[in-house]
Amino acid sequence: MPLERILPSGDLAHDEPQEYLWTMNFGPQHPATHTTLRLVLKLDGERVVDAMPDIGYLHSGFEKIAEHLDYNQYVTVADRMNYVSPMANNVAWHMAVEKLMGIDVPPRCQYLRVIVAELARISDHLVCNAAVGLDTGAFTYFLYAFNPREKLYDIFEALCGARFTNSYTRVGGLTGDASPEAIAMIRAAVRELPKAFGDMERLLDRNKIFVDRTKGIGVLSKEEAINRGASGPVARASGVTRDLRKDEPYLSYSDFDFQVCCATAGDCYARYLVRMAEMRESLKIVAQAIENLPEGPVSIGIRDRASLPAKGIVYSTIEGLITHFEVLMTNRGFEVPCEELYSATEAPNGELGFYLVGDGSSRAYRARCRPPSFLHFALFPHLIRGHMLSDVVAVLGSLNIIAAELDR
Amino acid sequence: MKSDDKSIRWVEEPPLGLAGRSYLPLLVGGMTTTLKHLVGPKMTVESPEQRHAIVDPLGYRGVHRLNRDAQGRVKCVACFLCATACPAHCIDIQAAESPWPDREKYPESFTIDELRCIFCGMCEEACPVDAIELTSLYDLSGKSREEMIFDKAKLLSVYDQTKDAEPMRSAQADLAADAARPDSGRRGEEPT
Secondary structure: OOHHHHOOOOOOOOOOOOOOOEEEEEOOOOHHHOOOOEEEEEEEOOEEEEEEEEOOOOOOOHHHHOOOOEOOOOHHHHHOOOOOOHHHHHHHHHHHHHHHHOOOOOHHHHHHHHHHHHHHHHHHHHHHHHHHHHHOOOHHHHHHHHHHHHHHHHHHHHHHOOOOOOOOEEOOEEOOOOOHHHHHHHHHHHHHHHHHHHHHHHHHOOOHHHHHHHOOOOOOOHHHHHHOOOOHHHHHOOOOOOOHHHHOOOOOHHHOOOOEEEOOOOOHHHHHHHHHHHHHHHHHHHHHHHHOOOOOOOOOOHHHOOOOOOHHHHHHOHHHHHHHHHHHOOOOOOOOOOOEEEEEEEEOOEEEEEEEEEOOOOEEEEEEEEOHHHHHHHHHHHHHOOOEOOHHHHHHHHHOOOHHHHHO | OOOOOOOEEEOOOOOOHHHHHOHHHHHHHHHHHHHHHHHOOOOOOOOOOOOOOOOOOOOOOOOEEEOEOOOOOEOOOOOOHHHHHOOOOOEEEEEEEOOOOOOOEEEEEEEEEOOOOOOOOHHHHHOOOOOEEEOOOOOOOOOOOHHHEEOHHHHHHHHHHHOOOOOOHHHOHHHHHHHHOHHHOOOOOOOO
8 A cells, every 4th residue: 555545644753743642662572573672663553653673682792702702713603693594694704704814715615605605595584484474474384484494404414513503614614524415415405495485485475465464565665775775685675686696706606607586666575575586596506506516625724724624634743733733722823914804795684794803813803793684674664654563573574684683 | 786687587476366366266275285284294303202313423513522542531631722712611621730651731620511602613623632522412401500510520421421322533434534645634735
């Protein structure tokens, strides 16, 4: 429904006396906020006149912790930022660190990082779309979306030994090579996931209840998307043709043939469709990467003194043992220039960037994170004005706000 | 990217049609999908009767253990690398002069606060003598906080419990091959 019909008498928030407007707290503990988000809504009956996002309920000082943990240790904290797709955060963090140190990772490591980042994108989009479905009443859809996610977590477990807090990357490489079992599991996922996507599309894509709940709701125009710094699927659903994987190819994304999914409508429904389409594109990248996985080591060699040598070399050679100690000891550690840089990746939610300042020590002088959720949450009042109270959850779900990343 | 770039796929809304506008055909379609799942394979693992099948128990990051050498002594040489590498600062080691002639130090006490631990596996990575490892035990619980602070004896008992199912890293066959062909190892490059 167009906005004029919902708000016939102009700007309700400022023009008329406001005694009758209700103020309602949404969150911080509410099942549809997914994490601890708080919104203060100003209501005219069931219509939202204004909304004020209140952040900070999950603030854990992640950026300050970066000044006390070394470049390897901090990956455990990066895990916990966007905990729906920790692998993508791992890749983003260590890409920034390696850019600072001037390290080029071997091709096999690049391919494996692409694979895990794309699998993380699929799992993130599954959760996001499942949550939109759940919030608008499609509980079965939610469960069917979580089944393939379980397979993806099995893959992560086979790769790095943990399902959720992966910490898979290290400076100059990975914790370990992909085992043949893990590669077989990834191949199986490439085969089986389209079936699950098909189920999801059949259930919800043309479902009238879902379409009525999301179409025309929370419209973000292309100009506003650019002006307000939206990125990722939120911007692409509004017609912004920007994807860092194509625009500024990092890792080995330029090797793969894939398409960037965009839409023009800019509403919740378009964001949902873009995410569904992106999952299939990600799967295409994974399929290409796993078939063309280069041979060779997954970490840089011991001459670079940045990555731990293989255990066999540590146990049997003195050079390996010395390198092992030098990388880990606090008075040696990494060789880091006194420089600063910004490095961004296309995380599932949007542009996830790290601004790093190196001061020569093994710890960052400053590690600022540019989280996509923060900018998307700032969009929220703009998107919700004039809509119904029940649309709050649809808009909130389609933006995929992750509070841990938002508050850091 | 320009908006007419060939690598852009413009996602179109699926046409709703008459079927979409009336509830019934989609209701039937939805029920068919649901019924297919009803008779399909089950995803649920009935824990704790059924256990989650871990693909790679040796690589899994669960509860720690302290390994023993061939004579049953603790392998740890109290070098403090694990405590240094730990991002959660959950490892506390008290070193003492070793009673055995083959090494200088050994841990008089070795405590891991399993409540602080984030199971990142960096201690295992940091250990130069294969003394501390993470097992595949994942359902760790206790009745008090004190119970969850694992001392040396308890960590060694985890080793006794898991040593048959999960051999030590240094006892695995691929490690010898790793050392023999350093150029093809996990992080391989020939040592100079």
